[in-house]
Each structure stands twice: as C-alpha cells, then as structure tokens.
Amino acid sequence: MALVRRKFDALIIGAGGAGLNAALQLANADMQVAVVSKVFPTRSHTVAAQGGVNAALANVLPDNWHWHMFDTVKGSDYLGDQDAIEFMCQEAIPTVYELEHDGVPFSRIDNGKIYQRAFGGQSQNFGGDQAARTCAAADRTGHAILHTLYQQNVRAKTHFFDEFFAVDLLRDDDGYILGALVLEIETGEPILIEAKATLLATGGCGQVFRTTSNAHINTGDGMAMALRVGIPLQDMEFFQFHPTGIAGKGMLITEGVRGEGGYLVNKNGERFMERYAPRAKDLASRDVVSRAIVTEVREGRGCGPNADYVLLKLDHLGEEIISKRLPGIRESSKIFAGVDPIKEPIPVYPTAHYVMGGIPTDRWGRVVVPVGQGPEEVVPGLYAAGECACVSVHGANRLGGNSLLDILVFGRSAGKDIIQFLADYRHHRPMKEVALEQAMARLTRWEQPGSGPSVAELRAEFRKSMEDHAGVFRTEEFMQEGVEKLEEIRNRLSQVRLKDRSRVFNTARIEALELENMIDVGMSIAVSALYRKESRGAHSRPDYPKRDDANWLKHSLYSREGDRMDFKPVRIKPLTVPSFPPKDRVY
Amino acid sequence: MKFRVFRYNPETDNSPRMQDFDVEPFRGMMLREALMEIKKQDESFAFRHSCGEGVCGSDGVNVNGGNKLACITPISELKEPVVVRPFPGRPVIRDLIVDMTQFYRQYKEIKPWLIHKDPLPDQEVLQSPTDRDKLDGLYECIMCGCCSTSCPSFWWNPDKFLGPQALLAAWRFLADSRDQATEERLSELDGHYKVYRCHTIMNCVEVCPKGLNPTKAIGHIRNLMLKNAI
Numbered sequence: 001m002a003l004v005r006r007k008f009d010a011l012i013i014g015a016g017g018a019g020l021n022a023a024l025q026l027a028n029a030d031m032q033v034a035v036v037s038k039v040f041p042t043r044s045h046t047v048a049a050q051g052g053v054n055a056a057l058a059n060v061l062p063d064n065w066h067w068h069m070f071d072t073v074k075g076s077d078y079l080g081d082q083d084a085i086e087f088m089c090q091e092a093i094p095t096v097y098e099l100e101h102d103g104v105p106f107s108r109i110d111n112g113k114i115y116q117r118a119f120g121g122q123s124q125n126f127g128g129d130q131a132a133r134t135c136a137a138a139d140r141t142g143h144a145i146l147h148t149l150y151q152q153n154v155r156a157k158t159h160f161f162d163e164f165f166a167v168d169l170l171r172d173d174d175g176y177i178l179g180a181l182v183l184e185i186e187t188g189e190p191i192l193i194e195a196k197a198t199l200l201a202t203g204g205c206g207q208v209f210r211t212t213s214n215a216h217i218n219t220g221d222g223m224a225m226a227l228r229v230g231i232p233l234q235d236m237e238f239f240q241f242h243p244t245g246i247a248g249k250g251m252l253i254t255e256g257v258r259g260e261g262g263y264l265v266n267k268n269g270e271r272f273m274e275r276y277a278p279r280a281k282d283l284a285s286r287d288v289v290s291r292a293i294v295t296e297v298r299e300g301r302g303c304g305p306n307a308d309y310v311l312l313k314l315d316h317l318g319e320e321i322i323s324k325r326l327p328g329i330r331e332s333s334k335i336f337a338g339v340d341p342i343k344e345p346i347p348v349y350p351t352a353h354y355v356m357g358g359i360p361t362d363r364w365g366r367v368v369v370p371v372g373q374g375p376e377e378v379v380p381g382l383y384a385a386g387e388c389a390c391v392s393v394h395g396a397n398r399l400g401g402n403s404l405l406d407i408l409v410f411g412r413s414a415g416k417d418i419i420q421f422l423a424d425y426r427h428h429r430p431m432k433e434v435a436l437e438q439a440m441a442r443l444t445r446w447e448q449p450g451s452g453p454s455v456a457e458l459r460a461e462f463r464k465s466m467e468d469h470a471g472v473f474r475t476e477e478f479m480q481e482g483v484e485k486l487e488e489i490r491n492r493l494s495q496v497r498l499k500d501r502s503r504v505f506n507t508a509r510i511e512a513l514e515l516e517n518m519i520d521v522g523m524s525i526a527v528s529a530l531y532r533k534e535s536r537g538a539h540s541r542p543d544y545p546k547r548d549d550a551n552w553l554k555h556s557l558y559s560r561e562g563d564r565m566d567f568k569p570v571r572i573k574p575l576t577v578p579s580f581p582p583k584d585r586v587y
Numbered sequence: 588m589k590f591r592v593f594r595y596n597p598e599t600d601n602s603p604r605m606q607d608f609d610v611e612p613f614r615g616m617m618l619r620e621a622l623m624e625i626k627k628q629d630e631s632f633a634f635r636h637s638c639g640e641g642v643c644g645s646d647g648v649n650v651n652g653g654n655k656l657a658c659i660t661p662i663s664e665l666k667e668p669v670v671v672r673p674f675p676g677r678p679v680i681r682d683l684i685v686d687m688t689q690f691y692r693q694y695k696e697i698k699p700w701l702i703h704k705d706p707l708p709d710q711e712v713l714q715s716p717t718d719r720d721k722l723d724g725l726y727e728c729i730m731c732g733c734c735s736t737s738c739p740s741f742w743w744n745p746d747k748f749l750g751p752q753a754l755l756a757a758w759r760f761l762a763d764s765r766d767q768a769t770e771e772r773l774s775e776l777d778g779h780y781k782v783y784r785c786h787t788i789m790n791c792v793e794v795c796p797k798g799l800n801p802t803k804a805i806g807h808i809r810n811l812m813l814k815n816a817i
Contacts, residue, residue, distance in 0.1 A: 039635075040691070042730055043643040057710075100711040103701030105719065105726045105763070112713030137726075143642055144726060151700040186680060215638040249615075251640045332640060335659050336615070456627045500631035502598045505681040508630040 003436075004191045007428055008034040008159070010418050011179055011195035013166045013222060015041035017142070017404060018386030018411035019201030020149035022365075025415025027156035031422060034193055036161040036182050038217060038510070041150045045203055045215045046407065049142025050254035050328060051119060052134035053099075053408065054401035055092035059113040060132040062124055065089040068133060070580055072402060075121045075285050076395025077537035077547065078582040079235070079555070081571035084363045084391045088402075091409045096135050099408065104148045106137050107325070117325070118259040121285040121399040121587070130283065134401040139254050139328045142404060164191070165510055166221060168439035169198065169382070171229045172432040177381040180225075181439040185510060188503030190443060192436065196425050197381050197418045200226065200359060200367075201411065204387040207514075208522040209352035209471075210463040213245055213252040219514040220521035222388040226359045227520050231369055231379060232557040232566065234390040235357035236521075237528035237539045240398055241472050243289035245351025246336050247309035252353070253329055253346055255400040258282040260325055262314035264293065265345070266301040272310075277587040284587035287397040287538045290350040294472045297349070304347060311345035318342075350472055356398055356538065357528070358390035360557070360568075365389070365414025370557065370568060381425075383418060385410040392555065395570075396537020446512050452497040455512045462489050462515070466522050470529055475543050479530040486523050493519060524558040531565045532556060549582050588612045589668035590621060596631065596681050603679070605670075612662055619646055619658040622671070622683075634683035641796060644729030647736075648683050649674055654733035656796040674736035676745070689745045690732050693753040698775070701760060702768035718764035725759035725804065727797050728752065734791035734801055740784040748784035749776075751791035751801030758804035761811065773812055782808055 010026050012019045015037035026033040037044065056063040068089040073080055100106060100114060107115035114135045122131040137144035167181045167190070179194040202222030206214025223233055244253040263282045266272050276292040277284035293310050302308050314322065319342050322330055333341045360368050360376070365383040368376040386407040393406055469482020493516065500508045534548035535541050557566040572579050588610050595603040608625045619636050626632045634657075636646040641659040648657050649672040651665060662669065677685035703712065735741045735750035749757070757776060760766045776782050782805060791801040
C-alpha cells in the first residue's frame, strides 16, 4: 500500500503547553498547522503541573522582571544564558496576561487580580526578602493552562492528529528538516507529514528513571529524534530531582506547599532545612533541598520503619488554606500516601522530575548546532521548545514556576518566528526518499519474528540502572559502571522482539519505540554526567564537590555518534542590563 | 488477586472474550498498576494510561460494573474477581480502548472557550474571588469520560444529547464572570435534546473521579434558560 503523504506549513510534534501555544500563534495567523500528539492533547503532561507560573506581576508583593532574572541566573548556578533569561523574564508578564485573556481560571486576590504565591529561590531586590511571583490556579495551574490552550486551538481550528506517534524526523543533504514520519496508533499505518517548519515540543524524559513524577508518556521522544538526525543534546547531566515526591511512589507534592508555609522535618522532628539554608530554609532551590533530604536519610535521620523518607508538615496551615489553595495535594496525599495532610504530615523523598538539558535552541526556538570551529548555526526548518529544548534558561537547576513559563514563552516565541520563517520560505523542499526509508526501517525492525528479551524486561533493567548510577549524588566510579551497564543494555536492545506484531492500537509497539528513545536519552544523561568534573546545580559529585568556573562554566553537548562530548560557551551577556557575574550560591 | 479483563483485537478475534489473570498485589496497588502487571504477562493487552495520578484522564475503565479512573482506584477496594471492561456504549477499538470521537465532538459543540467581547485591558481582566469561586467544581474536569459513558441518555442519543461532560463545560463558561456570550450560548443549547435529555439519573455524579457534579451544572443551565425565557 502506498504511503499516505500530507503537507502542512508547519508541523508541531507534541501537544503540551509549548506545542499548543506555538500552534495557537500559527493558527491565529491562518497558517496550515498540524499538531501530532501520541495522546489526546489534554492528556499531555503539562496537565500535571501544580504550583504555577512565574511572572513579576507584583500583585501580592513588590516585584520586577529584573529581580526574577537575577533569581533565575542564580538558580541556574550561573550556567543559564543571560540573554535568554532576560528575554523570558520580560516576556513572562505579557504571556501570563495573554493566558488570562484566553480564559485560564487563575485564583484571585481581593482586588480581583491574579493570585501569586511564594516559591523556592524567589527574592525581592536581588537576593533580599522572599518574593511572591508564582501565578496560580489553586494547585492545578498546569491543568488550567493546558485545557485553556486546547480550547483556544479548537476555536482557531488547529488541525490535530490525536494519538499519532512521531517516528523520526526527515533531513535532506543540505541539512533541512522536511517533516516527520508518524504512525497512526489506532490503525498502525505510517503517514508522512511534510512541513516547511517542524517544532519539537515533546516534553521531558523522566521515565528514564524508575521513580519519577513524570507520566508514562515522558520518554524523551523528541530528544531522541534530534539525536538520530545528528543534532547534539545540551547539558543533559543536569536532571532535577524534585524534593517532595510521595515517598516510594514518586507523585509530586508541589513546592507550593512550602510556599504556603509547610516545612520538612526529620525523625527527630527537627526542621532540618534551617541547617542547610539558614535564610531561605524550605524555600531554598530544589537542588539544595533534595540534597538535604538525601543527606538526612543517609545519615540515619529518616522517618518510617526503614528510615527512608522525611515528613512534609502542613497541618498547621489549617483546613481553610489547605482546601482553598492546595486541594489537589490533599486529594493525592489521601489516595497515594494514605494521609490527610490536614491532620498528618506527608512522607516525601526526592523524585526524578525535570531535565534542564535538551535540544539546543536560541530564544526564537530555532535549533542551533555547532559547525566546525565557527559559531553555531541554525538547523533550517527545525524548532524546539519546552522541556525537550535547552535555550538555556534553567542552566544547572530550574526554579519552581519557571517550567510552565519556559513552555509558554518559548512556545509562543517559536510560533511567532515560524510565521516569519514561512513568509520567506514558500515551498516544500523535495522529500529525500533515502531518509524516509531509514525512518521506515525503524518501524519494520519491530516486525522481526523470533524470540528475545521483552520490552518490559529491558525497560525495567534500564530504569533501575539510571536510578542507581545517575541519581542525586554521583561519583566517578559509580557513574563509569553505569555507562558500561547502559552500553550493554543498548547492545541488547537489538535482540528484543515483540510477541505482538498486530496493527490496531498496538501499545506494545509504541512502548518498544519509546524504549529505543529512552535508551538514547538515558545514555546522553549518563555520558554527560560522567564527563562534567565539578558540582553545579543539580549535578552533584562528592569527588568534585565545588563548582569550577575556570574549567566548567560551559555548556556540554552530547552527540549520539560515538557518544562524543563537545562544549560551547555560556552566554553571559544579557540583552539590555549588566551581566550577573558568577558568585557563591547561598540560600 | 484474580482479574477478569475484556479482550478484543479486531484483527484476530471474531468476538470479544473475557480473559483471567492472576496479579500479585502489593500494599497501595492501584488498578492501573495491576493492568500494567497484566500487560507484562501479555504484552498484547491494550489500555490507555499516562500520568498515574488522576489528572490526565486517560485511563477511565469500567470496573465491576462502575466507571472509574484506574490510576486512583485502589485494588484493595475491589471485589474479586475484578471484572474490567471498556467504557459502556462506546465502540471498542481494542481491549479496553474505546473510540471517544463522539464524546470529544460534543465537547467542541459547546464552544468550550472564553468569549470576551469588550476590548481587553493591558493587564488581567479583573475577577473577584467570589466570582472565581463559581468556577470551582467546574474547571477541574479532566475529560476522562467516566460520566458521559455511564449516562443512559448519552447511550441512547449520543449525537443529540450533549452529555454530562460537555454540559458541565458549558456551565463552566456560562458561570465565568469574564465570559460575554451568555445569550449565544443559551440559544445554542436550546431545543429538546441538547440539555433536556438529562433525566437526573445522576450516574455522572456517582462516577466522577474528581467529585464534580454535572447534574447540578445542568440544573443551573436550565434555570438560566428559564429565567431568560421569561
């Protein structure tokens, strides 16, 4: 049967906040835009974001974007690019107002303005008192935003390919991206979508770790697709472990709990964050709080029968605040931890949450790669935004509330840039049939009969290895062992066989394709982590406990071919304000 | 623990069948985890799921006769054998996966987006906390479909009756102080079927995994329609 071919101006892969905000710009400008998503759009993982989105609206406490910028640079442990950070913090304000106009049901304060809560790493006046910068819809902000963006796209008549899985990008000899091969999950039929511009907005890859706050779908598909067409991934060693996952389960308990006044205690009832971050305490940056929790547990001050978690106490906030501001958390705690936080503390432990690294882009969402010894160049026709991208605004550690902001600002920015790109780029380039055959081979590989290890077996082994060897604390020897294990797992992948090779809604086939993606992305994390010999932000090496700006104030780039590492400078110069030079980072 | 799950693959099965599985339970195990365990035993078993914490709305299924979200249903609360079927009244694609096209179509039918006609301010459109409170119990819908697929009126007239989910969404916009399309919305909801096929059977309220009350929302719509008619 002949392959079905469709043509669009723009193809967006992923229907979370970044993809939908980009799609909305394009659809509002009457472009032909296709959104491909492996799940129905409102199932995308943006839906799970709880606490809120940062913007210096100054509705609750004094604020301005420059303070937000300082906090983000400091939070990034000075690895973030300051031009992109300045852009994001300025754009935050109109972006949030635009969302409100689109219909997001933000919580409100008495004067009718958007409610803003305190979050970790936020300050007034460049490191002064706690700020309140996180715009919230109770503790369901991501849900409220994702549904609103979907609704607006329905209004704007965006063309959705719901439950289509993106297999591979297609790239021609001049380096142009021509679109993607996708698989209709319901029928098992591949379809070629040709586009003048393609945006990867596929989100994160938390599923590479066994215990994670991330959904089953967060398998790093877009990052792996980029790797396979020769694009490196940037700063993949920086993976955020959120301090407060439900112990043993991984579901998230928002930082907003601590923003509203909750705090952590160890088995002695001690509020231990006072020792690690005397000023910010429980609202120190996430990397700092996660390390503190792991240290408490390792030193024998954990709670519970196995002394393997700490407690998050919020009963003192009272039922009214909890029901009003944190209703979703109360529900989750009851269901998954069996405790009602109005009466009892919640058992928590760090959970794999967010990848700071990703596909390197500029602040217009254009994918950029190094070319020879010269400056980096744009990959024509390819964009990336959101968690799968690395602009880089989060550097070595992301601040809470900056993730929703990142997807919205850069999704919007990419959408607007694609509109301009399309104005100059009127025709589809000819399809490179060899690239298409290679992409098809990725599908036919799974048609091989015979027996071998199952996807589930290899996946379980892989995720455990990642957790054991690339977790919160990382030493040379242990990571080296991890990389070797991953190499062995990667080799064994070719022996894996599907028992079920049927066509209709074959989720086993999807999981096999996802496993391939996860292994590529997992390898990029492990190899990058082994390479960086310093401690910075979320990357914590007991054998190199200090940040080393002389040697390591640079972005890493991992290429799949030969597991090669390369580097590029951090952009220290902002757009309009003076640089924030690296300083010791204390909270 | 014994599970009896609905199986149907249109490529290999002439008709649906039920298949038994044994799953080793652990403390705090949710139905989704049991289904994942079944998939480990037989990878051809298909069901939708994603977030695992009750917010994405992917894994609605029919369990022991009632619609539930698998990821927040503890198996300790279920009687054995646990009988798991796809949502009733929807065409089955495969195993527990049903075709939800009609459900989404009804949602789109109510124009589920905010319509604000006045010129927009530079900042946010103001809304008092009291007005914002009116959206609680409405905006939290995750579109899992548990309600509409347990509604007999939706079973009989899925093309004409909008169903509890879409009507809850309709009221979410009617109730929003920022929305300025009340007249149009009401006139589009008018007629014998779209709203009025609700016979307050209240299955929707009983099954909603988020504790929402579509029947009440439908009542509000009817009251507003009446008020406007007078």
